[in-house]
Amino acid sequence: MSRIVLRDLTKSFGELPVVDPLSLSVQAGEFVSIIGPSGCGKTTLVRVIAGLEPATSGDVEVDGAPPRHARANKRVAMVPQQPGLLPWRTVRANARLLLDVNRAANPTDAVAPEALLDEVGLSGFLDRFPHELSGGMQQRVALVRALALHAPLLVMDEPFAALDEITRAEMRVLLNRLVEGKHVTVLFVTHSIAEAVALSDRVLVSSPRPASIIADIAIDLHRPRPTDVEDHPRFVELCANVRHALHRGMAL
Numbered sequence: 001m002s003r004i005v006l007r008d009l010t011k012s013f014g015e016l017p018v019v020d021p022l023s024l025s026v027q028a029g030e031f032v033s034i035i036g037p038s039g040c041g042k043t044t045l046v047r048v049i050a051g052l053e054p055a056t057s058g059d060v061e062v063d064g065a066p067p068r069h070a071r072a073n074k075r076v077a078m079v080p081q082q083p084g085l086l087p088w089r090t091v092r093a094n095a096r097l098l099l100d101v102n103r104a105a106n107p108t109d110a111v112a113p114e115a116l117l118d119e120v121g122l123s124g125f126l127d128r129f130p131h132e133l134s135g136g137m138q139q140r141v142a143l144v145r146a147l148a149l150h151a152p153l154l155v156m157d158e159p160f161a162a163l164d165e166i167t168r169a170e171m172r173v174l175l176n177r178l179v180e181g182k183h184v185t186v187l188f189v190t191h192s193i194a195e196a197v198a199l200s201d202r203v204l205v206s207s208p209r210p211a212s213i214i215a216d217i218a219i220d221l222h223r224p225r226p227t228d229v230e231d232h233p234r235f236v237e238l239c240a241n242v243r244h245a246l247h248r249g250m251a252l
Contacts, residue, residue, distance in 0.1 A: 003028045004049060004153070004185065009058035011044055017210040018044045021058065024204070024213060028152070031179065031186040033196035035242065036206025037250060042189045043157050045211055049187060050076050050155045062153060074098070074105045076153040077146035081161055083138040085130040091117065092126040095144045106149075113148040120144060120174060136167040140174070147178060154179070156188045160195065169230075172198050176225045193246075197221075197238045198229055205245040215245035 004026040011019040018041040026032050034042045047053040049060060051067030062070040070076045077098065085094045095113035099106055117123055120140040130138055139159060146154060160168045172195055179186055190196050196203045197219055205215035219238055221229060229235055 003061075003063060004187070005059075005061040006049070007059040009045075009048065009060055010056045011041070011048055011053065012056045019048070020207075020210040020212040022212055023058075024216075026185060026187065026202075028185055029183050030201045031188065031199055032202045032204060033188040033190055033200040034204045034206060035190055035193065035196045035246065036211065037208050037246070038191065040206045040209045041211030042206055045206075046155050046157055046187050046189055050078050050153075052078070070153060072105070074102070074107060074149055075151050076155060077149045077151040079142050079146045079154070079156040079159045081158045083130070083135075083142040085138055085141055087130050090127050090129060091122060091133070091141055094130065094141050095148060097145055098149045107151070110150045111148050113144055116144040116147055116178075117141075119178070134167075136163055136171065139163065139171065143171075143175070143178070152184060154184050154186045156186065158189050158191065161191065168192075168195070173227050175199060180224050193239050193242045194230060197235060197242060198225065203242050205242060205249060207249045214249045215242075217241055217245065 006022055006024050008021045008023055009019060010021050034045065036042050044053060048055050049067060051071040060067055062076065086097065089097070092114065095117055099110055114126065117126060120143065122137060122140055125133065125137065160171050163171065176199060188199060200219045203217045203219060204213050205217065206212065207214045221234060
């Protein structure tokens, strides 16, 4: 499991500040969503944590070391907004992609992607190519590709944003089932209040750019999350809390 610590982190692109001095910690095994207005710096923040962007100043630690160390040792996996499947590789081969790159760094507890593909309902599509899949099926392959690495830190940048609402709701249920009890730390960027509350242990609300965390809302819904969690009165109440925090942030 991965613990994340940020101390006075800032990120700028030239003269453009994107992340204000920001300090926070994420405990190992937590599912934490980051929600905020478009362009506020959410994606940049998680890319810094994942070791894909350098911080401008401050400290970032993943398991007590810089993020680049976690990436070099395959201790962080990322699911981007678009599936990013290679068109010439089959479903099975795309799901194995992270395992096939730098095999010497594969963790000993990496998971056979075929078992995960079966778990997400794609066992009958192992030899199909991406163009033969729906958008939801492609995103399932991208999720399996990340989970097969068995990295203790999973970073997800609006992975369901391009899906229709029915498929998106199905993916929320699927993701909860795949990560609950697996001791994986998840950072999840989203614009959807319902998505953040349905999935998370905590929801961090960002201000408009430059990003700063203006609310840290504990999601006290029981786990494992039931498939009808969004019908519960407490779910509705928590969504309202997140929505009000977003509105307060926009008014600052």
